[in-house]
Amino acid sequence: MISKVFSSATVGVDAYKIEVETHLEKAIPNFIVVGLPDGAVKESRERVSAAIKNSAFVFPTMKITVNLAPADIRKEGSSFDLPIAIGILAASNQVIYENLKDTIILGELSLDGSIRSVKGVLPITINAKKDGFKKIILPKENATEAAIVEGIDVFPVSSLVEVVEFLNACLEIKPCKVSASEILSTFKNYKIDFSDVKGQAHAKRALEVAASGGHNVLMLGPPGSGKTMLAKRLPTILPDLTLEESLETTKIYSVSGLLPSNQALISTRPFRSPHHTISDAGLVGGSNIPKPGEISLAHHGVLFLDELPEFKKSVLEVMRQPLEDGKVTISRATLSLTFPANFLLVASMNPCPCGYFGSSQKECTCNPPLIQKYFSKVSGPLLDRIDIQIEVPAVPFKELSQKELSENSETISQRVIKTRKIQTKRFENEKGIFANSDMTSKLIRKFCQLDTQGEELLKIAITKLGLSARAYDRILKVSRTIADLESSEKILPQHLGEAIQYRSLDRNIFA
Ligand SMILES: Nc1ncnc2c1ncn2[C@@H]1O[C@H](COP(=O)(O)OP(=O)(O)O)[C@@H](O)[C@H]1O
Ligand SMILES: [Mg+2]
Ligand SMILES: [Zn+2]
Numbered sequence: 001m002i003s004k005v006f007s008s009a010t011v012g013v014d015a016y017k018i019e020v021e022t023h024l025e026k027a028i029p030n031f032i033v034v035g036l037p038d039g040a041v042k043e044s045r046e047r048v049s050a051a052i053k054n055s056a057f058v059f060p061t062m063k064i065t066v067n068l069a070p071a072d073i074r075k076e077g078s079s080f081d082l083p084i085a086i087g088i089l090a091a092s093n094q095v096i097y098e099n100l101k102d103t104i105i106l107g108e109l110s111l112d113g114s115i116r117s118v119k120g121v122l123p124i125t126i127n128a129k130k131d132g133f134k135k136i137i138l139p140k141e142n143a144t145e146a147a148i149v150e151g152i153d154v155f156p157v158s159s160l161v162e163v164v165e166f167l168n169a170c171l172e173i174k175p176c177k178v179s180a181s182e183i184l185s186t187f188k189n190y191k192i193d194f195s196d197v198k199g200q201a202h203a204k205r206a207l208e209v210a211a212s213g214g215h216n217v218l219m220l221g222p223p224g225s226g227k228t229m230l231a232k233r234l235p236t237i238l239p240d241l242t243l244e245e246s247l248e249t250t251k252i253y254s255v256s257g258l259l260p261s262n263q264a265l266i267s268t269r270p271f272r273s274p275h276h277t278i279s280d281a282g283l284v285g286g287s288n289i290p291k292p293g294e295i296s297l298a299h300h301g302v303l304f305l306d307e308l309p310e311f312k313k314s315v316l317e318v319m320r321q322p323l324e325d326g327k328v329t330i331s332r333a334t335l336s337l338t339f340p341a342n343f344l345l346v347a348s349m350n351p352c353p354c355g356y357f358g359s360s361q362k363e364c365t366c367n368p369p370l371i372q373k374y375f376s377k378v379s380g381p382l383l384d385r386i387d388i389q390i391e392v393p394a395v396p397f398k399e400l401s402q403k404e405l406s407e408n409s410e411t412i413s414q415r416v417i418k419t420r421k422i423q424t425k426r427f428e429n430e431k432g433i434f435a436n437s438d439m440t441s442k443l444i445r446k447f448c449q450l451d452t453q454g455e456e457l458l459k460i461a462i463t464k465l466g467l468s469a470r471a472y473d474r475i476l477k478v479s480r481t482i483a484d485l486e487s488s489e490k491i492l493p494q495h496l497g498e499a500i501q502y503r504s505l506d507r508n509i510f511a
Contacts, residue, residue, distance in 0.1 A: 003090035003097060006104050007083040008128060009075045010120035012290065012337035013251045015127035017104075019069045020080065022087035027063035033084070035068030035075070044081045047109045052085055055113035055160045060092045074335070076289055079118035082107035082137075085160055086167070099167045102134040113160040117141035117261060122247070122254035125149040137163060141261035143176040145254060148183075148247070148264050180243055183265050190236045190268055195408040196229070199399035203230055206390045206502060208412055211237045212419040213481030214435030216323070216345040216385055218308070218378075220504055221392030222362075223355045227348040228273075230392065231304045234346060235269035236409035238301075239417045245300045248340055252292045252299055270301030272343075276310035284318050290330040290337045295322050298343035308347040309377040316382045323385045347386065349378065361394060375505075387437060387474045389504040419484045436481045441473065448476040450491055457493050461500045471506045475499045 001024040008015050031045050052059045066084050068075055083105040089095040106124065108116040117139045125146040128136050135153045138146060143156035153175040157163050165171035194204060203219065207230060210217045219227045241249070249266045253259040259266070274283060274294040285293035295303055305311060322328040326342035351357040352371045357364040366374075420435065426447060427433040433443065450458065458475065461467055467475075476491075479499035483491045 001091045001093075003087050003100070005083040005087040005090065005100055006133065007080055007106050008104055008124040009073055009077075009079075010123055010255050011073060011335070012339060013123055013255050013292070015120060015123040016070075016073050017127070017131050018073065018075065018080070018083075020083040020087045021067045021069065022084070022091045023065045023067075024060055024088075024091045025063040025065070029061045029063065031064045031066075033066045033068070035066075035071045044078055044084060044109075047078070047081050047111060048085045048088070050111040051081070051109040051113040051160050052088065054111060055164075057089055057094055057160075057164070058092065060088065064088060064091075074289065077119060078108035078116075079106040079120075081109035082115060082160070082163065085109060086163065089164060095164055095167050096169070099169070102132075104128045104133050104136040105138075105163070107137075107139045107157070109160060115139045115158055115160070115163075119257040120255040121145045122148065122259075123251050125152060125154070126251075128152055137166070144178050144262065144264035145250075145259055147176040147178040148180045148250070150180075178264050180246075180265060184241065184243060184246060184267050186267075190409070192233055193236060193409045194233050194412055195405045197226060197233065198402055198406065199395040200226055200230065200392065201406075203390055203392045204406075204412075206388055207234055208237060208416065209478065209481055209485065209498075209502075210234070210344065210346075210388050211413075211416045212485055213387075213423070213478065214344060214437040215387035215478060215481065216437070217347070218383070218386045218389045218505070219346070219348045219392045220351055220389065221348070222350060222359045222394055225392045225394040227392050228304070228306060231273075231302065231306075231346045231348065232271055233409065234302050234344065235271050237412040237416055238269050238344070239413065239420055241267065241269060241300060249300045252296050252339065256292050256297065258297070270298050271304065272298040272301070273304040273306060276305070276307055276312075278311070278315065280312075280315055280318050283315050284322060284328050284341070285330050285337075285339050288332075290332060290335075290339075292339045293328070293341075295319065295328060295341040295343060296339040299340045301343055303343045303345050305345070305347040308349045309374050313377065316378075320381045320385070323382075345386065347378075348392075351391075359394065383505070384470060387478050388502040389506075390502060391504050415485060418487075419481065422484045422487065436477050436484070439477055439480075444473055444476050448480045448491060450476075450496070453493055454491060454496055457496055458500075461496075465500070465503075465506075467500070467503055467506045471503050475503065478502055 003022045005020040007018045009018050049059050090097050121142040122145050126149050129152040137155045140156040140158045146154045155173045156176050166173050246265050272294045281287050283293050322341045328341045329338045352366040353374050354365045356362040423435050479491050479495040482495040482498050
């Protein structure tokens with residue numbers, strides 16, 4: 001007596017078909033699970049036998065061998081409970097075998113036979129459809145997440161009894177239906193808005209430029225000046241997620257088990273703000289079986305590193321490559337995984353360790369070597385990837401108490417979208433380049449040509465203001481975006497002038 005049930009496992013953000021083969025033999029009763037299962041799969045033996053008995057089915061008093069194939073895909077988690085239970089029931093003729101062949105089954109079992117949610121349902125359903133499966137049976141909590149995928153019927157279940165009755169055609173279950181495009185258009189609104197921020201015209205403008213050209217930003221200012229408030233609102237002026245972007249980001253949340261059960265899609269751009277005590281693995285992904293880190297959870301959104309100099313140097317180092325590539329590869333002895341990690345970086349820092357250097361509110365208590373040391377923590381490779389550096393001074397009380405509303409996110413985002421369209425057209429033949437910030441040196445020479453007046457201005461800036469040579473390319477990229485915001489083909493002196501202003505650190509500290 002043998003049965004075969006189909007299930008699925010995720011590796012990184014991709015899913016693979018798993019065959020659960022069950023063999024029953026008249027021999028000394030035993031229950032063995034093979035196929036490189038980790039501890040969790042072994043524990044599932046206990047849950048499966050209890051769930052079968054407590055659901056009033058017969059647990060065969062035979063030698064039961066379950067094989068999860070292929071053996072070389074590492075399986076973690078508890079989602080094989082349900083397929084193993086169904087395999088045993090099918091091999092012992094308690095489930096009609098015929099009904100299993102075009103169906104993927106997954107779910108964790110409780111001892112009483114009820115079914116609990118599992119991780120990674122979105123990539124699993126996408127892959128099930130690709131493999132030609134017609135049906136997927138899974139926990140009720142995961143149903144909307146799976147139903148995003150069109151062309152495969154998703155059957156939500158909440159107990160082992162329900163699954164058996166459904167497979168034996170004694171119970172009808174309606175497939176779960178949702179419309180991805182509807183979800184995206186309904187839930188894309190944010191609860192916060194740029195108009196909440198009083199004053200700070202300079203910082204808001206800089207963030208608009210950043211959103212328009214995909215430039216990373218560093219904000220420099222005393223505590224309470226509104227840096228966190230501003231950063232949180234950056235996603236609200238970025239273009240809406242496309243369905244494709246939303247699916248990519250949702251997959252990452254799906255395999256991380258971070259997708260709320262009533263939410264099928266990540267429909268707004270993520271904002272992630274990890275604390276500075278975070279580990280390398282927490283930030284870029286890792287641990288024994290690699291799972292996505294904060295930089296991947298920020299995919300297609302914003303990663304905010306508050307108080308940048310407080311982060312461990314090694315943590316900032318490991319971010320360098322992902323910032324360059326838009327993805328991160330994690331290598332372990334047994335496998336190497338790549339997670340997407342394309343995000344806008346916003347970092348903040350105080351102007352000195354005490355926070356009040358140059359402030360009119362409070363006196364700074366730091367000595368110059370201490371300040372120097374503080375800044376040296378953020379110099380180097382990471383700073384090299386940040387095109388825009390701005391000072392965010394505290395807003396005077398008079399401005400804070402102003403009643404009139406400033407521009408809202410919707411209005412700003414219209415300009416951002418328009419500017420992004422110009423870039424899409426500009427880079428349509430350049431593979432992997434989507435925004436001005438992505439330009440290589442070669443592309444900068446091609447698309448950021450200056451006239452003699454511009455050349456002259458930049459030369460003066462570099463020498464007189466003591467700007468570093470590496471600031472040169474950054475200024476050109478940012479001025480390209482500022483020109484695009486005005487739909488200006490040419491980069492004019494005023495565009496360059498504004499871009500030069502966005503080099504606070506080069507000007508003040510490293511000069
Ligand atoms: N420009 C502003 N407009 C409105 N409220 C502000 C502004 N700046 C600061 N605040 C208020 O001060 C609080 C602290 O700001 P926050 O963004 O946390 O400062 P920072 O991150 O620079 O320390 C905010 O929650 C907000 O209530
Ligand atoms: Mg803050
Ligand atoms: Zn200080």
